[in-house]
Amino acid sequence: MxxxxxxxxxxxxxxxxxxxxxxxxxxxxxxxxxxxxxxxxxxxxxxxxxxxxxxxxxxxxxxxxxxGTGSPLAWAISANLQRRHLTASQRAVLALDILPHLAAEAKARQRLSRGRGRRKAAGVSATVPTRGKASQIAARAAGTNSAYVEAAKRLRLAGDDLLAAVRLGQLTLGEASRLARYPASVRTRAIDLRQAAPHRRLSVVLRDCLAEIPPAAVRPGARRGRVRIWCGDSLGLMRSLLDDASIDAVCTSPPYNVGVRYGTYHDSRPRDEFLGWLGEVFRELRRVLKPTGSLFLVAGHVPKHPWASYELAQAAAKHFQLQNQIAWVKSLAVDGRTRGHYRPVAGSRYLNRVWEQVFHFTSDGRVPLDRAAVGVPHACGWNHGRHGDGSGLHCGGDCWFIPHETIHRSSDRGDHPASFPVALADRCLRLAGCGKGSLVLDPFCGVNGIIAASRIGARGIGIDVDENYCDRIAAACGTVVEHRPRRPR
Ligand SMILES: C[S@@+](CC[C@H](N)C(=O)[O-])C[C@H]1O[C@@H](n2cnc3c(N)ncnc32)[C@H](O)[C@@H]1O
Structure with a gap:
């Protein structure tokens, strides 16, 4: 073995x-x-x-x-709970994590009890209670209470990054809820600082963290922008509802036509037909984007389609100039330790894909960027005068380590197979100088795409063809899905 x-x-x-x-x-x-x-x-x-x-x-x-004869889930939980010292907050997230497994076991039990002779289901366990609301059952199994589980559920809406930090014991649920009021950049940095010094109080961590980041980007509870979620075909909706030169920035990851299983959309069309359609999408994006605007195109590849991301970029290059190429690194292994998360590739031929490309397109390749908004502190001071802009920060470069939340099984990913972290879009939008008053578009918003716009206080339009994805992202942005949207004013 x-x-x-x-x-x-x-x-x-x-x-x-x-x-x-x-x-x-x-x-x-x-x-x-x-x-x-x-x-x-x-x-x-x-x-x-x-x-x-x-x-x-x-x-x-x-x-x-x-x-064993009972439920493997129950057995693994009780074996681990006895050995591991999990905090009450970690137990609440554990309860949330086991909910889908409990549902699967309940289904299996139902099938068996309907089966021949209504024999006793093999999955029924003595240690996991099986009656009551799902979150109560999960709470009891994980040794916590359902109020905590409900708090963990609410936190999941605020962001996977926070839930991951609670799961790892880096934050309590209360601390994570407090951090939820801050933009992704602050949260990421605060979690990093807390990881480096686990016993420091959150208020001290936040103070240090806020000292590093420009004040405009960190106001807690900054007013949410008005984000609209349109359910429908993005090409048709852009054509009929969006004015010329009305959008400040687009950050999006279109389907790649590599056979990914989305909810409604079938990601497997004849190649030429797909590229023709995508060309039309980019033509529309060029029309609606302001001349000073930025298009961030997030694109990965799969072993079966090694040129997928480049084909996407070439389709965009017919209408835009490529201004920057960014490597979005999802997972990094340094000195034998790995951080971050990726989906492993089976077999021994290919390396795991731990990064994706972010192609930054503009109308003429000369659009100024707000590099300080996503800058990093100088490691040493001797060259500030020459390269600094007075902000105390310098350009962080074109390789961005923004890990996905570490997930332990596919159900953690939710029902969307290819979402990017909110922090990735957050960094793109701030680099493009977006903030209050900007209008941001993601024509393929999935479940995460336009959340960053809402967090930085911008107005946003997210479009997706799938109703379920639209429901989820609308809830995360505190808005409702529009099935027959009206032209934005
Ligand atoms: C790569 S995913 C985008 C994921 C998104 N960036 C996120 O973080 O959740 C592509 C999305 O495009 C949507 N889609 C496919 N065809 C579409 C169309 N014609 N109009 C609008 N959305 C479409 C799919 O439902 C899918 O959610």
Whole structure:
């Protein structure tokens, strides 16, 4: 068993903190693996950290099969809850994480109880109660209460980054709710600072964090802009409703036609037809974008279509000048430690894809940018005079490490297969100088696309053809979906 995969029940727990993991590696190196790794149907059900520690210590792991009769989920939860010291906030997020698994088990139970002779469902467990509201059941299983689970649900609407930090024990639910009032840039930095100094009070972390970032970008509870969500075909809606030169910035990730499974849209059309349609979309974007505006085109590739992102960029290049190319890095491995998250590629031929391209297009390639708005503090002071602009910040460059929330299984991603982090759009929009009074467009907004516009206080228009995605993003922006939108004034 060289490289077994993990059972979803074992993935609902956050990885061990680095110090505890290092201690486990040292212990296994010194004494060998004492408790074998528990397997179910070829997947690791319990012992993920032990397996990883064995690999790091160069110790051959031992395996045993799970012989339980109840629910594997319940067994994995109770085994881990006894061993791990999770805070009340972490337990609340754990309860949220197990909700979809509980629903799957409930369905399986229903199927079995309807089956021949209404035999007792194998998934029914003695430790996970099965009656009551789903969030109450999940709360009891995770050893917390449903009010906490509801708070975790509300936090999920504010952003995956905060939920991830609570899951990892970097923030409590209360601290995360407080951070939710700040824009993504502040939150990301605050989480980083807290990670570096886990015992510092959040107020101290925030004070340091705010000292680094220009004040205009960080006002808590900045007035939300009016973001509109239009449900429908973006090309048709842009043609009929948007005026020439009315949009300040577009940040978008269109479908790539690589067979991704979206809700309504089928991402698999004849190549020429797809590129022809995309060409029309870019023609429209050129028409509606102001001459000083910016188009940020986020595009990845898949092994089967290695040129996908370049084909997209070439279609845009017929109407725009390419001004910058940015690498959006989702995950980074330095000195043997990995940060961030990506979707692994199966097999041994291809490397995992840990970055995507962000093509920055403008009308003439000469549009000035607000580099200080996304600048980083100088590491040392000697050259400020020559390169500084007085803000104390310098240009952070064209490689952006903006990790996705670490997810432990596909259901964490929600029902959208290809969303980008809000912090990515946030950085693009601030670089383009957007703020209160700007009008931002994402013609393929999915579930995250236009949220950043709302957070920086800009007006925004997000368009998606899928009703469910529109519902989700409208809720996140505090607005309603428009099925027959009117022309913006
Ligand atoms: C790559 S995803 C965008 C994800 C988005 N950036 C996010 O972070 O959630 C592309 C989106 O385009 C939508 N879409 C596809 N064809 C469309 C069309 N003709 N008009 C509007 N939206 C469309 C899909 O439903 C999908 O949500």
């Amino acid at each position: 060289s490289n077994p995969e993990f059972h979803p029940a074992c993935l609902v727990f956050p990885p061990l903190p680095a110090a505890e993991f290092d201690a486990l590696v040292a212990d296994i190196a010194a004494h060998g693996l004492i408790h074998p790794i528990v397997m179910l149907d070829g997947l690791v059900l319990d012992g993920r950290n032990r397996l990883l520690a064995c690999r790091q210590a160069g110790v051959q792991p031992r395996f045993t099969q799970w012989r």
